[in-house]
Amino acid sequence: MKKYYLTLLLGAFILTCLSSVGWAETEKDVVAPEEQPRSQEVVPEKAIVPLDASVTDHTVTVAGKKLNYRARAELMPVFDDKGDEMGRVFYVAYSRTKVSGKDRPVTFAFNGGPGSSSLFLHMGAFGPKVVKSSPDGIGLPRPPYVVQDNEDTILEDTDLVFVDPIGTGFSRGFDPDSSESFWGVSEDVASVAQFIRMYLTREGRWGSPIYIAGESYGGIRATGLASALMDMGIMPSGIILVAPVASYGDLVPDSSNDRPYIHALPAMAAAAWYHGKLPEDLQSLPLEKVLYNARDWASSTYLKALWDGNGLSEEEFEAVLEGLNRYTSLPERDIKSLNLRVPPAVFLSGLLQDDRLMISRYDTRLTGPGGWYDYGEDPMFTLVGAPYYTAFMSYLRDELDFSTDREYLSGNDEALYRWNFQSGSEAFVGYPNTVDLLASAMRRCDFLKVFVAMGAYDMTCTADSILYTLGRLDVPVERLKENVTVKTYDGGHMMYTNPSAKAALKSDLDRFFGGR
Incomplete structure (x- = not known):
């Protein structure tokens, strides 16, 4: 109590001193409560997310020939069984214009992760525009990062739809707490299948041959989709697997x-x-x-x-x-x-240890300084990280006329950490595995073609792991020989970062689509 009174007395003494020198409020300085200015209520802003599609027309030059096409960038809703909106999926679609015939193929393409957007296949391999890179595809280009015509686009062969599954790119679930509805092997297949159904309906493409293209974990998604789409009454004509995984047991020791x-x-x-x-x-x-x-x-x-x-x-x-x-x-x-x-990290650290260089797990041609392999500093992340992201953001706004305040997630670690891998295992417990789903689709459809692209320098999804997977497909041998094409390229996990490998991949896919 004594301390409390001393504090009060000290406060009163200071106020008296201030008043005596004119520093305290005087009566005329006091504003009546009713005269005080009212502070405006601050309403938190929300990210602007366009609900309408942006449609633009373009031309790309391929081998000296001009291709006219229409681009459509949109956040499309997907619905649950009750017809309620579950979320919106961002996609960019490219359709040839001035081309006759309703039987033109449409290919749905996506990357992997889980938690990866379609940015890399879109802007590095298949789209009509690609990020400008160094001549050999190994050196890191200096800013500014821009896009250029892709002479190796497969838009000649097929219309393209680049899909960002929920939790990647601009795609989000309607309820932030509903990630379990999307983030899992079977959950992901179901939601992407619903998107494909919606796209075919809204764009009037039910009469088109359907192709699926997936990279890395996109192999799990693509092979799972083949059977899922058949169950929905959609018969795929072909599957393109780029450095894929279909069974984690072949990759994870x-x-x-x-x-x-x-x-x-x-x-x-x-x-x-x-x-x-x-x-x-x-x-x-x-x-x-x-x-x-x-x-x-x-x-x-x-x-x-x-x-x-x-x-x-x-x-x-x-x-x-x-x-x-x-x-x-x-x-x-x-x-x-x-x-x-x-283990891979020991090899990636040890091969060039005398030079204190680590090599990339994604492309062992690439090197970076460091005595021990650091996944977060993998040289491939640097090569396709900022250059791809920056160029794509500019491309969306300047050429596709699409802009939003929402952050584009090229990769989402939360999705990876929370992914339900168990929903994709064949047994009660075990590694996720969609090999049997692919085999089932191939048994049900004698014209389903499969194209597999592998990188010789890929230590993430090694070429031999997918060869082992293909060798376990319970499909008649003659059908496998007739319908499965396997190619190895001079590159890594993203072999298309090597210009010569990208050109070879394009040439092989021309034949793949031509043989439908």
Whole structure:
């Protein structure tokens, strides 16, 4: 109590002193309550999101020939079984104009993640415009980042719809807490299938041949969609898989799953060959021969060794150790300490460790400074990060006349972390796997074509992992030979960042569509 009174007295003394020198309020300075200015109520603004489509007309020059097309950028609603809006899906569609015939194909394209928008296939591979890059596709271009005509667009063959699933790009669920309705293997397939149905209805494209194109995790989505669309009465004519995954068990190792180590070895050999690290007898061979030798050794000697495990004799262990050193160029002591199982991060850090360079998991041709591989600093993220994003934002506003205050999510980590992978497993528990869904679609439809594009320098979705997947399809062998096309390109996970690989991919897809 004494302290309280002392405080009051001290406050009164200070106020008296201020008044004596004229610093305190005088009576004439006091404004009556009713005369005080009223503060305006602040109403929080909301991001402006256009509900109407932006439709613009354009021309692109391909091989000296002008292609006229119409672009449509829009947030389309998707609905639940009760007819209530669940969310809005952003897409950009390109349709050839001045082209006769109602049987022109339409291809729905998307990237993977989960949580990745369609930005990369859109602005790097298939769209009529692409981000201008360095001549070799490896060096980081300097700003300003702009788009240019894509001479390798597949708009010649098919109309295109680039889809950003809910939680990516500008696409959002109606209820922020409803992500579980979209973020999962089967949930994602269902929502994208509903979008495709809506698009065919609103744009009058039910008579068009339907194609699906997916990259990376988009392989899970595309193979799942093939059967889902058939169940809805929509019969796809073809599926394009770019550096895909259809079974995570072929990519993710654990103490009882050695398959990913077998699948990764040829990709490691390709990287070592590219950087000149293999023994002379291998280094002097063309890449195709190196891959053949590595694949043959991995599927025989290496596979048996991992299967035998602790049953290996000392001589057998040493022989496998020597073979791994031969194809990866990693020191034998490091391989031995890992019990013959080389995780990707160890290889990406160790191959060029003398130069303190790490190599990219997405494209092992790319290097970056650092003694240990850091996923957040993967050189591929730098190459296609800011250049693609900046150029696309300008392109949307300046050429497609589409603008919104909403942030465009090229990648959404929250979606990845909250993804229900279990809804895509074949058994009660296990890895997500849509291989059987693809097989089911191919058994039901004898004309369903599948095109698979792989990058020789891809260590994210290794070429051998998808080859293993294709080899497990329960489909008549003759149908597989007739309907499945597999190509390997001189590039990584996004092989189209290499201009020569993109041109080769375009040429192969021309034949793929031409054979429908």
